[in-house]
Structure formats: C-alpha cells, structure tokens
Amino acid sequence: MPLPIYHHPSLTVLIDDSDSFLRSVSFQLDPSLASKCFHDTRAALEWLCRNSGPALRPEPALSASFDAYPRSLPQCGVAFDLEQIHRISFRPGRFMTPSVLVVDYSMPQMNGVQLCEALAHLPCKKILFTGAADEKVAVDAFNRGLIDRYIKKSDDDALERLEAEIVALQRQYFTEQSDTLRDLLALHDYNFVSDPAVAALAAQLGERFGIVEHYLYPNPGGLLMYDAEGRARLLVLETEEGMHSHLEMARDNDAPPSLLAALEERCILPWFREGDGMYSNDFGGAWHKFCEPAQLCQGRQTYYWAVFELAPGDLPERAVGFAQFLREHQAETV
Incomplete structure (x- = not known):
C-alpha cells in the first residue's frame, strides 16, 4: 500500500441501538483503537456530519491555491504550503477524526444501509454488522459502494475480524486522503512518497520505534514521526x-x-x-x-537516510501524544 503523506490514530464510531452490545464491543476492542458510541442513529448522523469531511475535520483541510492564466488552453498553477501537513500534529483534536464507522443493520430509526447511504458523501470507511438473514442486503450495499466491509455478528471470529478490518480501513482512509497530493509531490522533490521501498522503510522504523503517527516534512525532506508518548523523530531522506x-x-x-x-x-x-x-x-x-x-x-533511486531525535526546541510547537489523548478519552467515556 502507498505511503500516506500523513497518518495518525483516529476514531472508530460504533452505531447500534443496543447499549449493552456497544459497551461489549468497545470494551473488547484493542484499547489503542479509540471509539465513540451512538445508540441513536439521528444523533450519530448529526455528529458525523459536523465532524467529518474535508472541510470540517478537527484539523483544517489541506488546501491548495490555484492561479489561472489566460492562455489558449486552460492551464493553472498549483501552490501548496507543505508546512500545513506536519502542523496537523500540533492539533490535539486530530485523534477525534472519524475514519471508520461500524454500523448495525437492524435499527429502529433507520437501518444500517440507510444510514450509510445518508453518509455516503463522507470520506470515512464503513463496516456493516449484520445478522445471518441480512447477508444479501449487505452484499448489495457493498456492490453499490455504500459500505467497505460487512461482518456477520454470529461468526465466531467476528470481533477479531472487526478489529483487523478497522486497522486496515483506517490506513486505507489516510492513503486515499493522500492520493491527489501524493501524485503532485511525486513530480517534484518529494518523489519518495510514491516509492514502495520508502514505504517499507517507514514501516520498519515504525516497528522499531513504536511510531503511531507520521507526517511529510518539507525541509529537510522526510517524515516527522511520533511515538505514542509524543516523542518526535525525523526521518531525513536525501538523493x-x-x-x-x-x-x-x-x-x-x-x-x-x-x-x-x-x-x-x-x-x-x-x-x-x-x-x-x-x-x-x-x-x-x-x-x-x-x-x-x-x-x-x-x-x-538511491536514498540516503538517517533518523534524528528531536529535542523540544526543534519544533515550533509541542504535539500532544496519543497516549495522553487515550487516557483523557477513556476517562470521559467511563
């Protein structure tokens, strides 16, 4: 999978009309998968529409400016402030970005497919939790592009599959958010963002240092990386x-x-x-x-790389670490 130009822990939203089921699922999920629960579909719909989408995420959307020139053929120049990308790490609200929805099918106000259809304009990925009798409905919703996965509640490994799919879809969410800009960057001095070898290197370093979030860094070119406690490292890449x-x-x-x-x-x-x-x-x-x-x-091409430990003064602001966010988030949801 291509390297996202930025990636950080995000929120899984669980929607089911059964409070006991919501509590059970959120309790059994990996504690590092932060979640928010709704038993009311209308409340979930309102919250997601307020807190999702490219213009209304907790961090301001990455944006480019365009300059049009009066020529015989339509042409435009694109200016993008790459500093925007790593500045996302200075925003505590980034971890509340809803990236994956887990929706029950059978709910009284509107069923799960109807809810996913109402949220089809949002970039978050969608998993439908179904009963055995609802599988045909789930397949149809998948074929229509309304959901990204479906899991039968009755399967013995349903929760294990759910956790694995959440992790995979969260990464896919950030990969898709990066696609357009990655293609532009690959044409200039940041073509490493499209190189599978660099993606593999970033994954290896992530394992070694316990990295939970990374951001493209403009000068020197590379990746700004944080572990769960907010300790920062800079992977510098040179050609x-x-x-x-x-x-x-x-x-x-x-x-x-x-x-x-x-x-x-x-x-x-x-x-x-x-x-x-x-x-x-x-x-x-x-x-x-x-x-x-x-x-x-x-x-x-050949890249020379090294990882630099960053002292507090090396960055203009301090990033709140994911571990601190989790402690505060879990305290609020108890």
Whole structure:
C-alpha cells in the first residue's frame, strides 16, 4: 500500500441501538483503537456530519491555491504550503477524526444501509454488522459502494475480524486522503512518497520505534514521526543530488576537511538546524553534532537516510501524544 503523506490514530464510531452490545464491543476492542458510541442513529448522523469531511475535520483541510492564466488552453498553477501537513500534529483534536464507522443493520430509526447511504458523501470507511438473514442486503450495499466491509455478528471470529478490518480501513482512509497530493509531490522533490521501498522503510522504523503517527516534512525532506508518548523523530531522506548539494555548500563555506571527507564518502547525513539546513561557517568544527550515520534505501533511486531525535526546541510547537489523548478519552467515556 502507498505511503500516506500523513497518518495518525483516529476514531472508530460504533452505531447500534443496543447499549449493552456497544459497551461489549468497545470494551473488547484493542484499547489503542479509540471509539465513540451512538445508540441513536439521528444523533450519530448529526455528529458525523459536523465532524467529518474535508472541510470540517478537527484539523483544517489541506488546501491548495490555484492561479489561472489566460492562455489558449486552460492551464493553472498549483501552490501548496507543505508546512500545513506536519502542523496537523500540533492539533490535539486530530485523534477525534472519524475514519471508520461500524454500523448495525437492524435499527429502529433507520437501518444500517440507510444510514450509510445518508453518509455516503463522507470520506470515512464503513463496516456493516449484520445478522445471518441480512447477508444479501449487505452484499448489495457493498456492490453499490455504500459500505467497505460487512461482518456477520454470529461468526465466531467476528470481533477479531472487526478489529483487523478497522486497522486496515483506517490506513486505507489516510492513503486515499493522500492520493491527489501524493501524485503532485511525486513530480517534484518529494518523489519518495510514491516509492514502495520508502514505504517499507517507514514501516520498519515504525516497528522499531513504536511510531503511531507520521507526517511529510518539507525541509529537510522526510517524515516527522511520533511515538505514542509524543516523542518526535525525523526521518531525513536525501538523493544523490541532495548529498552532492551538501558537499558543494560545505566546500563553498570552507568546511573542515573531516566533514568534506565524510560527505564525499556518503557516510554521514547532515541536518544543520539553523538556516536552510546546509553547512555554514557558524558551525565550524562542531559539525558532527548535526550529523547521523547515513544508511541506504534502494528504491526507484538511491536514498540516503538517517533518523534524528528531536529535542523540544526543534519544533515550533509541542504535539500532544496519543497516549495522553487515550487516557483523557477513556476517562470521559467511563
């Protein structure tokens, strides 16, 4: 699956007219899957319409500006502030983004298919929980694109399947939210976002460091990553061209021979935090404090990469970690 340009934990919304069933499901789900329950379909519909969709998510929608030019053929230029992407991580409400709905079919006010049809304009993914007699209805709803999955409540592994499908659909949600912008970025200096090798690398680092959210970072190009406690790391990715630029800038600024040799050998990856990220005379012989060993990722092209631990002052704002959100969310729902 392609690498989402941003991904963070999000909300699963459970809708069923049985309070006891809702409590049972939310209790048995993995605690890391934050959920919100509704037994009233109209209340659920109103809440989702207020809190979903590209224009009304807790974080402002990523947006581009267009400049049209009077030419013989319609043309436009697209300007996008890439800083918008990682700034999402500074918004505590990001974890309340509803990404997956789990809807019971048999409900008195409106059935699950009718509810999903009423919410068809929203980007959240939809799972229909059905009884054995409702399977034909579920298949029809799936074929019509109203739901993304259906699970029979009577299946022995229903809850295990539900949990697995929620995780898969949450990732699919963010992948689809990224599709258009990813294609644009791939045409410029951020083509690593479309490289399967980089997606695999991000997954490996996610396992190693317990990463629960990541965001495209513009300068230096890479991924800003957070673990559940909100500890930040920056995966920096450079191409051969980028490494050559670092070397040329270091030469132009009379860098120490040891730095020039390390850059020529491609054994370090620098990130000089002040200024434009390149070496300047101000860093002098302390250059090693701003470098990490370079490692290789061979994808559609060769990438040099390193992970930098971020101190609190390295980012303009502090991100609330997912673990803190979960503690507060669970306290509110008890």
